Amino acid sequence: QVQLVESGGGVVQPGRSLRLSCAASGFTFSSYAMHWVRQAPGKGLEWVAVIAYAGSNKYYADSVKGRFTISRDNSKNTLYLQMNSLRAEDTAVYYCARDEFRMDVWGQGTTVIVS
Amino acid sequence: QSALTQPASVSGSPGQSITISCTGTSSDVGSYNLVSWYQQHPGKAPKLMIYEVSKRPSGVSNRFSGSKSGNTASLTISGLQAEDEADYYCCSYAGSRTYVFGTGTKVTVL
Numbered sequence: 001q002v003q004l005v006e007s008g009g010g011v012v013q014p015g016r017s018l019r020l021s022c023a024a025s026g027f028t029f030s031s032y033a034m035h036w037v038r039q040a041p042g043k044g045l046e047w048v049a050v051i052a053y054a055g056s057n058k059y060y061a062d063s064v065k066g067r068f069t070i071s072r073d074n075s076k077n078t079l080y081l082q083m084n085s086l087r088a089e090d091t092a093v094y095y096c097a098r099d100e101f102r103m104d105v106w107g108q109g110t111t112v113i114v115s
Numbered sequence: 116q117s118a119l120t121q122p123a124s125v126s127g128s129p130g131q132s133i134t135i136s137c138t139g140t141s142s143d144v145g146s147y148n149l150v151s152w153y154q155q156h157p158g159k160a161p162k163l164m165i166y167e168v169s170k171r172p173s174g175v176s177n178r179f180s181g182s183k184s185g186n187t188a189s190l191t192i193s194g195l196q197a198e199d200e201a202d203y204y205c206c207s208y209a210g211s212r213t214y215v216f217g218t219g220t221k222v223t224v225l
Binding site (some may be wrong): 035037044045046047050057059061062063095097101102103104106107108109 | 155
């Protein structure tokens with residue numbers, strides 16, 4: 001079945017780095033743009049970044065621009081989020097989601113705690 | 116990239132209809148027919164309910180419908196059921212390949 005599984009979350013000190021992964025299965029990963037969306041504890045959803053299906057075009061929310069990098073490996077059906085210079089306000093559950101304009105499939109999320 | 120404005124909470128009795136508003140600007144909601152709505156139960160991932168303002172994905176109940184007027188999009192849930200109790204978020208394309216979510220609305224079934 002169509003599935004996204006995030007991993008790589010954990011507890012990290014401020015200023016350090018972390019890389020999240022999102023493994024896709026059940027669909028042609030290379031045909032879809034992919035997003036990262038986050039949700040701070042008790043807060044709403046915040047769009048983080050999107051990458052085009054081929055990986056050539058990447059766009060970011062102002063809050064993470066210059067610190068986070070979205071990338072993908074279509075040969076491994078995997079999406080990544082490299083997070084550098086982490087701040088306390090980056091503490092959140094991070095979700096990956098499929099498809100540019102309608103985010104129709106979501107992973108279960110991975111938790112990042114910056115402390 | 117300011118969040119779209121939604122009411123914090125909306126409630127209704129079983130069988131009633133409720134409407135959740137999502138107000139943006141002429142740079143996001145008002146400029147593109149690319150508004151989507153997501154349902155999120157506690158501790159769960161969001162679920163797509165409506166896309167492109169009014170389209171329903173396969174498997175989503177026809178009790179859910181979407182519309183847009185100017186800078187405001189709306190989600191209507193008719194025949195409210197206990198299982199509809201959840202948080203709901205709108206999301207709009209905001210140009211330059213960026214996106215913005217709404218502040219979220221907690222729906223309570225009385």
